[in-house]
Amino acid sequence: MKRTISTDDAPEAVGAYSQATTDGSTLYTAGQIPLTPDGELLDGASIAKQTAQALDNVVAILESEDLDASAILKTTVYLADIDDFQEMNETYSTYFDAEPPARSAVEAGALPKGVDVEIEAVAILEP
Numbered sequence: 001m002k003r004t005i006s007t008d009d010a011p012e013a014v015g016a017y018s019q020a021t022t023d024g025s026t027l028y029t030a031g032q033i034p035l036t037p038d039g040e041l042l043d044g045a046s047i048a049k050q051t052a053q054a055l056d057n058v059v060a061i062l063e064s065e066d067l068d069a070s071a072i073l074k075t076t077v078y079l080a081d082i083d084d085f086q087e088m089n090e091t092y093s094t095y096f097d098a099e100p101p102a103r104s105a106v107e108a109g110a111l112p113k114g115v116d117v118e119i120e121a122v123a124i125l126e127p
């Protein structure tokens with residue numbers, strides 16, 4: 001059965017989507033942009049800071065379901081500019097252990113609110 005997930009510890013949606021949804025076994029986050037839970041947009045920040053905020057948002061959504069980053073099976077990282085891959089990857093790698101999730105990283109050209117990074121995750125509810 002479908003259930004939507006909502007937490008004050010991650011930013012509200014900036015459009016017509018839920019922060020996350022689940023069918024009871026798998027959790028799908030919406031793409032998380034570098035927006036703080038208080039609504040501050042980090043659009044001018046470094047790629048490292050933008051990546052960290054996007055991942056902090058993903059983790060906050062997981063924690064609202066008593067999960068952590070180890071529950072993530074797959075992420076997708078959207079970059080406005082693929083030249084930011086290395087800086088994104090350095091920060092990204094600090095969020096995961098020796099067995100990180102599968103990942104796709106792609107250049108999106110442009111992202112909502114003019115940010116440089118957006119990250120979504122698929123996680124398993126019972127790791």
Ligand SMILES: CC(=[NH2+])C(=O)[O-]
Nearest residue numbers: 015017030031033112
């Ligand atoms: C930011 C986002 N997830 C969206 O769909 O606009």
